[in-house]
Amino acid sequence: MRIALLPVLLLPLAAVAQAVKPGPIFDAHMHYNVEARSVISPPQVLALWRKVGIGAVLATSRPNDGTLDLIAQQAPDIQIVPFLRPYIKQPDRHDWFSNNRAVEQYVEQELKRGIYRGIGEFHIFGADADAPYMARIARLAKERGLWLHAHADEDAVERILRHAPGVKLIWAHTGMSTSLDKVEQMFAEHPNIVGELSYRGDIEEGGVLNPRWKQLMLKYPDRFLLGTDTWITPRWGQVEELIAGYRRLLAQLPPEVADRIAYRNGAAMFGLR
Template identity: 45%
Template sequence: MKRIRCLCFLLLWFALGSSAPTYGAGTVTRHAALPTFDAHLHYNWEPVPHLPLARVLALFRENEVTGILATSRPNHGTRALYEAQPKDLWVVPIIRPYRIRPDVQTWMNDPQTEELIATDFKRGYYRGIGEFHLSGRAAEAPQVKKTVEFAVKHNLYLHTHADDKALEILYRHSPKAQIIWAHTGFSTEPAKVEAYLQRYPNLWCELSYRYGITEGGKLTPEWRRLFEKYPERFLIGSDTWVNERWDNYGSIMLAYREWLQQLPDEVAKEIAFRNAERLFGKAAKAKAVKAQ
């Protein structure tokens, strides 16, 4: 009798397993193996990294992360990632205007910020400035305006953790600014997000910590509509700003895949990695490397 129960259990297990949807050649959920670009990653070196570099690179492989928008405080961690990038990882480095954590509150009024950005930019490989924090009228500070002007002049992206008012001020500094909006305002109403997308053609929305995208694991109708209407304007990211985020990296990326698989395949691919490739020019970079 015991053997019969075991046999029945095994037959049931194989039956359920064989009914799983496929992606590519594997019997896994549709987007389980979907490559992803992490557009909000911090590898902070203050005072030392939480994980050694080899473990970080392995973590990306384990989670099918094929590219990252790399930042750190100070910029040592970003440089370490860029210099160590293996063939299966594309590192897009951006300059963070912070040396230590308190700079989050003071960078916009610190005259050393301008020098920090200009000095690191001379390395020749940075693609943007950020992530930097701004709230309300703090975005009116002269140093912020200088940062926007520097980015526009050198065709750099601005990765900003900003509320609605600060975002609008950044675009008042220059309508040509190319902005990646960290967290998409956290809780800004979807209707207002759409209004910004229409108003600012050089705005892309990054979705870490973004509230309200799903309910009970399902995409809300408002966000599904936004993703399907503007598939080229969204990015995903882990925001590994504290050690806990590194420890839960796999779960964070899995959560994205769970709602990406609810979207049409082409829309999911745009958000998962194609938008980043288009923005940061992976195809152009690969062509240049091949030419060398």
């Protein structure tokens, strides 16, 4: 018995804790789009999440039927936070905000379900964020206490926040290519922004957490979320790899900060257990 335990005892305590029971992940950027539904079924999605330790999900889909299918599984061990995505079909991402009456009617009808905790993920860039419908959505979200989930540059984010000061916003990919100096400035100026980290290619190099990113995470431990962003069907085949990568990065942070970014920030935002 002593021989069997010896390799474990020689591991660093943090490694032992992770080896025994890695903490849950809140996936704050997931799409279960119509294309994926023909490849991976709702039970298979849940089985994948259990395998990698995803305990809660911010769920969106195009159209929203995929999200409704996941909710219908009624999995007690995986909490689903549904967001209303304003896309009926893929091309809507380009003009959903610009006199697209079909989208406006769709969003209006979906909101009547009364289940959605936010609107998005939607794409919006630069001056397009001053479109009347974008302003209307921002104000509606503020009035109803909904989150926005915006795939946007910093210019568009700032315009949205001017339309509805204080509206709560998840910044998809934390701007993706926005400089970290600008990210820090945005966080300092707008405490209602939370950054989601998928597709930020500068977070690590060779498996090592970028020191500048680490500094931001330590400064704003309650302002970041993780996401797999399964926006195309092949990304579902990468979920295990993506979560493993996040766990590698989290292991380079103090446990309290890692727990917040992994799960507790999302749980606090949406009142999850």
